[in-house]
Amino acid sequence: MSTPDPNIPETSDPLAETLHMLRLTGTLYCRGELTAPWAIAIPRIEGVMIFVTVTSGSCWLTLEGHAPRLLNQGSLALIPHSTPHVISSAEGMEGAPLFEQPVEKVSERYEIMRYGGGGVLTRTMYGVVRFDDVAAEHLLKFLPEIIMIDAWDDQAGGWLQSTLRFIANEAASLKPGGETVITRLSDVVVIQAIRTWLESGSASDTGWIAALRDPQIGRSLALMHRNPGIDWSVEQLAMRAGMSRSAFAARFSELVGQAPLKYLTEWRMRIARGKLIDTTQGLAAISQDLGYQSEAAFCRAFKRVFGHSPGAVRRSGSPHEPAGINVPEDASAA
Known part of the structure; x- marks a missing residue:
């Protein structure tokens, strides 16, 4: 084995340095065009993180074991442990099974779901992703069941607001190469959401x-x-x-x-x-x-x-x- 080099530089922020090591592998991204009334039930998918952001309109998110939460335009919900949940146009609806719904495959990693009763339109961006990194194995143990961020709130920082607006614009038009732009930006959003949660002081002191x-x-x-x-x-x-x-x-x-x-x-x-x-x-x-x-x-x-x-x-x-x-x-x- 090599011996320690006394000239190896120190780091002023070990946590930030470790977060920079995280590598996220996108498994599936879907743009939802959902017209009221609608409700979709998402089961636990082992080994992944899930996020949903509302790019237009609003919807309800009901996480198993938690009270329903209203997601307005610009809201981001990150579900680190893939806890089963329902997203719906109104509170308290029973969701249709996710994997039974038809989708339009745009590419191997990007698709569009059009679903609902023809009423008020809500647009979402939904991602199923995983971390492919040794640091993530330790980090995920300490993340809560859900991380919520309101992108239009100045407290969340301009990075999230501008990034989600960019995703919304790309999703609305889907120009050539748009799915690549969306998946890359979504990766950034997930990592930045975790950083924001850590910086909020919500993490345990042990x-x-x-x-x-x-x-x-x-x-x-x-x-x-x-x-x-x-x-x-x-x-x-x-x-x-x-x-x-x-x-x-x-x-x-x-x-x-x-x-x-x-x-x-x-x-x-x-x-x-x-x-x-x-x-x-x-x-x-x-x-x-x-x-x-x-x-x-x-x-x-x-x-x-x-x-x-x-x-x-x-x-x-x-x-x-x-x-x-x-x-x-x-x-x-x-």
Whole structure:
């Protein structure tokens, strides 16, 4: 393994740096043209996040276990854990099953749903997306069931207002290449919505997010995230954090819930799992990139973390987590 370089620069904002690592994979985007009365029931879709934004008109969102919420034009609702919900033209309506509704396929990732009784028109943009990043596995645990943002409220910031207006304009005309513009902008909106929620102070003061915000522990986490192949020791991380070894180890375990080197090993193995699923990079190269002197040592560490070998992941895409999203072929979003 390579040894720590004392010249590796520190970061002033470990949380922001970690958010920049997030990579979002768009699975499906749908423009809804919905005329009252209408109601659509969206089931849980494992492994994805869902968002809905109203580009024209208004609708009701009823999340399982929550009171109904009115979404006006410019509102954004992000549902990080894909909690089942109903969107409707009026409060309290029973939704028609999502996957039974006809859609117009514009492209592999973009479609249009026209549905309803012919009354007042509401336009929505609906997205089914997933994060393809090791940082997201930690982040998602701490996100609430729903994040609400009113884009027309100055408190949300001009970025969301202008971005959603751009999406609305593109969705209304759908010029050549418009679906590409919409999907890319939607990716930005999801990440920015999470950032806005974090900056609002709503996140817990314990756990991984709190650890990233901690001036000393956050610094050590950022070093491990940026340089997972380095042969970090607890002493070296403590020194970079400006703490004694014992105080650092205790504080790290208190906030993160794991000892520093166990966290580092699991971070490396999740990176490795992503490479095994998404690339053709060989085991020897992956193990070397992550600081292991031998492929055998890497394989042993991988099996300790996941309970199966790297080869099993490469052959199947992942024995316990699907490489893709299990959305039916005719899956559509309102």
